[in-house]
Amino acid sequence: MEPPGALGPAWASLARRLSGPEPRRPAAGAAALEDLGALVDAAEWGRLWAGSGASVRGTLEMLAPVAQALEKHAAPPEEEAAAAAAGGAGRGPPEVAEKAEQVGSLYLKLLGKVAAAKSCADRAAWKTDVSHLAGPVYIFAVSHRVKQPWTSPRSRDVAGRVLASLLDVTECSSVAGFLRGENEEERGRFPVVLGLLKPDLNKESWKKNPAVKHVFSWTLQQITRPWLSQHLERVLPPSLLISDDYQTENKVLGVQCLHHIVLNVPAADLLQYNRAQVLYHAIFNHLYIPEHHLVQAVLLCLLDLFPILEKSLHWKGGAARPTTHCDEVLQLILTHMEPEHRLPLRRTYARHLPAFVGRLGILTVRHMKRLERVIIAYLEVYDGPQEEARLKILETLKLLIQYTWPRISCRLVVLLKALLKLVCDVARDTNLTPEPVKDALLQEATDCLILLDRCSQGQVKGLLARVVLNCKDSTVVSWIRKVQQNSVDTSILGT
Structure with missing residues (x-):
């Protein structure tokens, strides 16, 4: 049996074999993994972990290059390379998943040895230096734990077990911890993970490993207030x-990362160095870009960014209130909404319109003409069985009447014609719309009619x-009666 000191060159040799060009050939890579597995099984781990803190630190540092080489060995190839490999020899997704299974099994062995060391190693040194090994293991596990083109059910299962074993070894209750x-005194491994990801997150290299963006994004989502602000310059x-x-796809992922930063970094830090304006x-x-998934992510992020951008804006009275970023975005949204005919985009725009009206309040009068055109046009178009767009447009109209009622008369x-037409269309629809959705539409339209009546003093x-005298549809008449039975009450209008 080799003494502990003789294992250093063996580990280094295996790290070079795994990270060199030879492992691209399946036989060479399999041989390197087999040799590593044999070395893990044969090493006298009790002697390696025993002794001083320096001995434990040295052993963990010796394993770090091997752990990094294993992570790189199981990494998926560049998207273009994977596409080219699909028709011939190369590292296509099935081969990557197979390698991930093998690498995951080796990581489980190593983590098992580390877990066994808790009883014989210097605990303080072990707790401090386990990050040398934990960083690459974490990146591997996150890269392969969820469904991706380069994963398989078996590789995902192995990656999940690796992550659970890593948390157990590091005595952490969660990935966030x-x-x-886990506490204020303990330094987390987020800087270590960012340091390992950094070489793959620059303009020239970030697409060479398609898993990197997902690892970064998912890892970022785990860090919340107040911890994220100290890492702002790096994320x-x-x-x-x-x-x-x-x-x-990448735009959406990036916007979601930026949204998480907006939600979890103090406004003062975002305003410093004009970061909020850059965002x-x-x-x-x-x-x-007319992609509804992207527009959805962007609008959600902007709505949370507005309070930060407008934090320093204070109306002093006298002069007109300055236009805001919210005004600018709403103007662009309404410009896009008018000619838009694609239902997914119409629903996405309509979904967020009430939030913009609610944020601007009385200042929505700046956009009254265009809002009126959009509301009328969207109320006329059937939006599918769930009628999401028309329901949100009716919600927008209710808010518009409440905030700008002096301009409604x-x-x-x-507006009365548009609402009555909607009531008639929905009441006569016998096939397309489910009854609960029809009732919701009719109720929202009735609420809008009641608000119109209140702000017009009963007109x-x-x-x-x-x-009512000329209508023969009993359903339409019943909903109109509800409007007539309401007494005039302007309190809902804020007067």
């Missing part, structure tokens, strides 16, 4: 880089009286 530290550039890609312009430009007839009831 592993990354940020902001990669997030901006991913969001600036030409592929929509705003990077995200705002994505609104020109001149638009009373136009709507007078106009509806003629409709």
Whole structure:
């Protein structure tokens, strides 16, 4: 049996074999993994862990290059290389999944040896230096734990067991605790993970391993307030880089990372060095791309960014209130909404319109004409069985009437016609829309009619009286009666 000191060259030799060009050939890679497995089984781990803290530290540092080489060996290839490999020899997704299973099994062996060392090693030294091994193991586990083109059910299962074993070895109750530290005194491994990911997260290299962006994104999501602010300089550039890609999938992923940063970093830190403005312009430009998943992510992020951007804006009275970033975004949204005919995008825009009206309040009058056109146009179009767009447009109209009721009287007839047409269309629809959705639409439309009546001091009831006399549809008449039975009450309008 080899003495502990003689194992260093053996570990180093195996690390070189795994990270060199030879493992690209399946036979060479399998041989290196087999040799490593034999070495793990044969080593006298009790002698390696026994002794001083320096001995434990040296052993963990000796294993770190091997752990990194294993992680790189199981990494998926570049997307273009994987596509080329699909028709011939190479590292296609099935081969990557098979390698991940083998590497995961080796990681489980190593972690088992480390777990057994707790009883004989210097515990303080072990707790401090286990990050040398934990970082690469964590990246491997996160790369392969969920369904991706390069994973298989078996590789995902192995990766999940590796992550659970890693948390057990490091005595962490969760991934978040592993990354940020289980308590205030313990330093987390998030800086270690970021350091390992950094070489693969620059403009030239971040696409060479398609798993890196997912590892970074998922890891970032685990760090929340107040821990994230101290890492802002390290997580902001990669997030901006991913969001600036030409592929929509990457844009969405990057915007989601930026949104997490907005939610979990104090406003003062984001306003420093004009970071909030940089974020705003990077995200705002994505609104020109007509992809509903991207627009959804962008609008969610912007709505949380507005309070930070407008934190320093204070209206002093007298002069007109300055336009805000929210005004700018709403103007662009309404411009895109008017001619839009694709239902997924119409639903996405309509879903967020109430939040914009609610945020601007009375200042929504700046956008009254365009809002009126959008509301009327969207109420006319059937939106599918769930009628999401029309329900959200009715919610928007209710808020618009409540906030801008002094300006509604001149638009009373136009809005009344649009709402009555909607009520008639929904009441006569016998096939397409489920009854609960129809009831929701009719209730929302009725609420809007009641609000219109209240802000017009009862004019709507007078106009509806003629409709009731001439209408033969009992369903329409029953909903109109609900409007007529409401007393005039302006308290809901804020007066």
